[in-house]
Amino acid sequence: MDSKHRPYRMCIGCRKARPKDELLRFVKSDEGQAVFDADCSRGGRGFYLCPGPACFEQAHRNRKTRAAYFRTRDTVREAIVEIQETILKFIEKDLILCKKTGYLGDARDEETPPGESELVLVAAERSPEEKGEMHTAAHSSQTRIFSLPASLGGPAGCCAAVRKGFPLANRLAMNLQKYEMLSSKGPAL
Ligand SMILES: [Zn+2]
Structure with missing residues (x-):
């Protein structure tokens, strides 16, 4: 992929810029809740987090980002489990498609x-x-x-x-990478 045209976004946890497709995207719902936007299909202003427990921890420690994302979730772990389940559904769907199309x-x-x-x-x-x-x-x-x-x-x-040649290989790879990173043990949660 041409790195010049690969968009970067900042993680609200560690404040570092990373390629957008390696980050988790969230958008605010009408009720003001942050919703995980698994396939980056939701419109509106979003914010991004690295798929690692450490960045969730940092976002949780910050008053503003905690209010935005963790309001209805007690712990970082709870938020991570929820996101992993969503990502897993995407991986499963893409693998089924991969099998059906002979790839x-x-x-x-x-x-x-x-x-x-x-x-x-x-x-x-x-x-x-x-x-x-x-x-x-x-x-x-x-x-x-x-x-x-x-x-x-x-x-x-x-x-x-x-x-x-599988058309969704990159999306599948990114989701597998995110899932792996979320599963890795960060600092004590
Ligand atoms: Zn980060």
Whole structure:
């Protein structure tokens, strides 16, 4: 992607600018509540947060941003869980579409080795050796690799490969990245 034309936005937690598609977007509803805008489809003024627990914590500590976003949520964890559930639905939807359109394969299959794939998704329950092999193969072919959220494992989801050309690959990758970052342990919550 051309970085010159990649829009940047500031996170209200850490106050750093990051590419817009790597951030979580929120908009104010008519009632003045902040609503998570998962696919950036809602109009109106929004604000952004990095998908990491540390930035949520910072936004929660700030009186103004707490009033905007955390008013109906007791804890940062509550807010994060809610957002993760929403993101997970998007990931699931895109994976179903990926399968239906024939872009989903198995990364251990000869047909879709990491080099022929846009993304590789490794299920958490795979053995460390298998994960290691997948990571090595993906890195050497510069394929983006993510862990497959546990609830999406399924029988065929052990080491999923999204074939090159899947139109929603980037959105899927961004959501997987956000999900992973939200799952990582930040400072004690
Ligand atoms: Zn941030």
